[in-house]
Amino acid sequence: MTKPTGSFVAMITPFNRDGSIDYGGFRTLLDFQEKNGTSAVLIMGSTGEVSMLSQEERHRVVEETMKFKTGGMQFFYGCTGNNTQTTIDYVQHAAAAGADGTIIAAPAYICAPEADIEQFFFDVAEASDIPVGIYNNPPRVTTDLSAEAILRLAEHPNIVVNKESTGRVGQAAKLAAGNPDMSLMCCDSPNLGLVVPTMSLGGHGTANMSGNIIPAEMAVISKPWESFEDSENFKDMWLHMLPMLHFTYSAINPVPVKSLMRAVGLPAGDLRRPLTGLQGAALQRGLDILRDLGLAEKYGFTLAAAAE
Secondary structure, eight states: OOOOOOEEEEOOOOOTSSBBOOHHHHHHHHHHHHHHHHOOEEEEEGGGTGGOOOOOHHHHHHHHHHHHHOOOEEEEEEEEOOHHHHHHHHHHHHHHTSSEEEEOOOSSSSSSOHHHHHHHHHHHHHSSSSSSSEOOHHHSSSOOOOOHHHHHHTTTTTEEEEEESOOOTTTTHHHHHHSSSSSEEEEOOOTTTTTHHHTTTTEEEEEEGGGGHHHHHHHHSSSSSSSHHHHHHHHHHHHHHHHHHHHHTSSSSSHHHHHHHHTTOOOOOOOOOOOOOOOOOHHHHHHHHHHHHTTTHHHHHGGGEEEO
């Protein structure tokens, strides 16, 4: 069971003007990630607006994007359903299509107790033929797994990664001290404050969404520390990219990053309703950050596209 390390980017789902999924755009974005040092991608996570995709769309996204796999990155898929069996069905479909792994979170809206969600993860892992990552995402699902629960889950051989998004910063140390047989990753939000403690205590990378717009920079931030140089590179890049990281988390994910991608000419399309994109001064702030940090020039972004 391969454990991802480095920059694990939760990708947006690109849409055409008519609202259908843009598979040509997916190919372009996957190529963009691979060329800029991304180790693994998560397709159809919360950043991919997965909760607003139909079952048929979710199946087809797996089948179509797997055609673009070159071997340069691991392809994981978000397979969380609204109950245990639906989640298992999505995982097994992804496995049959050749996926490298799956990331699952607690089913949304039900606000289940920790014990129920711990068992949910065990049940899905037991039924899976591919590596499973667990996503502790209390801002979205309310349930907040303790470090003790995550360490118990890490004992299952199919569970290979934890993406941490709790607001309890001390959890990073508890997980590192437990030395679990899994990749310890965290959300890249500077507001949660998990990246610095996770990486400094031996974390294996970040499971991030800012990499949609700054993939090379997130690859530096997400590199496990194996030398003093790694830690210095991390510090310099983290501090330099803080304005962009704060922008990408300035509204509910994926509104800022997808709006900015569309504005600079990347194949993103609109957000699926009822979400709407940033406009005016809110969007201009992101464009100014790209320009001021030299990112527009580096990636060849067309800032004028924001006028469309």
